Amino acid sequence: MDLLEGRSAIITGAAQGIGLAIARVFAGAGARLVIADIDEQAAKDAAEELVAGGATVLPVRCDVTDEDGVEAMVAACAAEFGSVDVLVNNAGITRDATLRKMTAEQFRQVMDVHLFGTWLGMKYASLKMREQGNGSIVNISSISGKVGLVGQTNYSAAKAGIVGMTKAGAKELAHLGVRVNAIQPGLVRTAMTEALRPDIWAEKLAGVPMGRAAEPEEVGRVALFLASDLSSYMTGTVLEVTGGRHM
Ligand code: NAP
Numbered sequence: 001m002d003l004l005e006g007r008s009a010i011i012t013g014a015a016q017g018i019g020l021a022i023a024r025v026f027a028g029a030g031a032r033l034v035i036a037d038i039d040e041q042a043a044k045d046a047a048e049e050l051v052a053g054g055a056t057v058l059p060v061r062c063d064v065t066d067e068d069g070v071e072a073m074v075a076a077c078a079a080e081f082g083s084v085d086v087l088v089n090n091a092g093i094t095r096d097a098t099l100r101k102m103t104a105e106q107f108r109q110v111m112d113v114h115l116f117g118t119w120l121g122m123k124y125a126s127l128k129m130r131e132q133g134n135g136s137i138v139n140i141s142s143i144s145g146k147v148g149l150v151g152q153t154n155y156s157a158a159k160a161g162i163v164g165m166t167k168a169g170a171k172e173l174a175h176l177g178v179r180v181n182a183i184q185p186g187l188v189r190t191a192m193t194e195a196l197r198p199d200i201w202a203e204k205l206a207g208v209p210m211g212r213a214a215e216p217e218e219v220g221r222v223a224l225f226l227a228s229d230l231s232s233y234m235t236g237t238v239l240e241v242t243g244g245r246h247m
Contacts, residue, residue: 003228005030008081010073012064012121013091015042017190018140021216022088022223027055029224031086034077036062038091056081064091064117074124083132086227087125089118089162090140094192096151107154114158115165122169126178135178138226139166140219141238143186147246159184163238170236179235181226186242187213210243 009026013019015037023033027050035050037043040061047059058080062073077084093113095106118139129135144152145159163182170180187193187204193213196204205213222241225231240247 002030003224003230004086007085008032008034008077008083009086009088009227010034010036010077010084010121010125011088011090012036012062012073012117013038014088015039015046017192018185018188018216018219019088019090020046021220022090023050023057023220024053025217025220025224026086026227027053027057029228031227032056032058032081034058034060034073034080036060036064036073036091038063064089064120065112067120070117070120071124074121074128078128084125084128084135085132086136086138087121088138088140088223088227089121091117092140092192094152094155096155098151099153102154110154110158111161114155115161118162119165122165122180126169126173126176129178130173130176133177135173136227136231137169137178137180138223139180139182140223141166141182141184143184143240143242143246146184146238146240166238167236174235179226179231181231181234181236182238183219183222183226184238184240184242185214185219186240186245188216188219189213190216204245208243208245209247212243214241214243 009031014035043059047057141162142159148156166182
């Protein structure tokens with residue numbers, strides 16, 4: 001199904017993990033891609049893989065906390081492909097620690113990347129999308145933002161904040177033809193979760209009714225649904241991709 005044929009999509013943090021999986025799914029649906037990541041070489045390597053598979057890809061170095069960088073990323077997509085049809089705000093980090101041990105710096109870093117980064121992406125992409133009269137923004141939140149997880153006061157707050165931002169943005173932009181939705185993944189097999197201690201991984205898995213972690217592509221396919229016209233009457237929604245965890 002060529003659900004994104006002729007459309008351009010920017011994905012942040014796309015050099016690996018869920019972002020790269022979204023890129024693979026979008027490429028399979030015919031999208032032209034901007035692969036943005038803070039690690040320039042990793043973005044180029046990911047782009048090379050996608051191009052080898054037949055995709056049209058522009059790798060861009062972008063730190064989502066840098067306003068000029070985000071503005072330039074959106075401008076690069078418009079210049080290369082003529083439009084900015086989809087933005088996936090996916091870049092993310094964790095700096096887990098209990099309240100007792102978490103530093104102000106760890107709190108701010110997580111707020112900066114997730115909340116400010118997502119806001120910058122929404123701001124600059126929507127400027128272009130409102131000119132076009134169409135666009136779809138997909139924000140990657142987390143189930144941690146719904147239920148709050150121990151050791152993640154920073155991350156849970158940021159991911160819950162993304163939900164509020166998604167709904168506010170959806171209301172502002174709906175009449176301009178721009179939709180904004182969010183995804184809350186649960187436990188997904190990526191570098192972010194591979195860093196978890198085995199006992200913590202097992203504890204999380206025990207809470208998943210489906211009894212397994214998600215593969216990144218399973219988040220990618222939900223992102224495709226929200227990015228494409230399949231979800232044309234949906235805005236301001238939050239879709240949980242959790243195998244039933246914390247339903
Ligand atoms: P990942 O494998 O660590 O990938 C995140 C990517 O974002 C990396 O390529 C990283 O680059 C990049 N990045 C970090 N800071 C950035 C910045 N300031 N600007 C641009 N790019 C930046 O993580 P993931 O598991 O795929 O997670 C992707 C998204 O899903 C995140 O928003 C995460 O919070 C969310 N999520 C993940 C899970 C899960 O179970 N994995 C569950 C719920 C939600 P470097 O590696 O060079 O830092």
